[in-house]
Amino acid sequence: MNISLKQLQVFRAVAAERNFSRAGELVGLTQPAVSRAINELEYQLDLRLFDRTTRDVQLTQAGQILAQRLPRWIDELENTLNELHSWAHNRVGKVRLASSPTLSAALMPHCLALCAQQEPGLHVILLDRIQENVLNSILTGEVDFGIIVEPDSATMRELDCETLLTDPFVVVCPENHPLVRPKNGRHKTPGWSDLSGSDLILLDRASGSRRLIDEVLSRQDVRHQVVQEVGHVTTGFEMVRAGLGINVVPSLAVPETGLPGLAVVCPRPIRHRRVMLARQKNKTLAPLASTLWTIVKLSTQQTMQRRKSL
CATH class of the missing domain: 3.40.190.10 (Periplasmic binding protein-like II)
Incomplete structure (x- = not known):
């Protein structure tokens, strides 16, 4: 059964006015469009809802039952739709x-x-x-x-x-670390291979980044020793200050205010999360x-x- 809300609204108007033309004025349709909507509704229900003559329109028994119950149904449906509309536009x-x-x-x-x-x-x-x-x-x-x-x-x-x-992985190390010291008077951007042999302080495996850091170190063939695993980046930074090793962390882990006394370098090739x-x-x-x-x-x-x- 394929019945539209518009067909039911047209029926309610015809039932109230007992006239197709006046009903059309109420719902904004022409008289032929009203007739078509009623015919389609009767077809879907397999029932006649109106007895029509050239001078009169009367509800059948089925039409009377529908006319009695329909206003409440439509009102409840419209209230529900209005409630949903208010919910969709609620800003609180x-x-x-x-x-x-x-x-x-x-x-x-x-x-x-x-x-x-x-x-x-x-x-x-x-x-x-x-x-x-x-x-x-x-x-x-x-x-x-x-x-x-x-x-x-x-x-x-x-x-x-x-x-x-996308957030690049960086290395946090002391300011005097070989990764940041000039070589032969020139500043050289370090590569991942320059980390080989380093003692690393890494985020523990509860971190969403640890799996990706391990993949980077493995793919870049960085030989290293993990000396500490920490649950928070701040702990790792303080361990770097204490000379226990160097950090590999996501760039976002470095605070915007910087890390006084420490250097942040981005090894090449750049690897992101x-x-x-x-x-x-x-x-x-x-x-x-x-x-x-x-x-x-x-x-x-x-x-x-x-x-x-x-």
């Missing part, structure tokens, strides 16, 4: 977002400030967690979406993702969540432009 509510600590520190302060400025009714609940827990909160629906480091291919298949930025927005596979975001998704993209662009200018 909560959105839950998950992100790992390094990404939260680098990207979220400006994002939250921009959101407060552009959408003051949008309350963002940020879950600041390690990557594994961020992914789990997305997949279980605990959050509307998350900001993640590119996961493995199996996990990617369970998500709908959009690349937010992808930072992504992610939501459940085939999940349509609610309007407010979609608004925040857009704000995250805009604020990230602004943050990256600001970092490049430093």
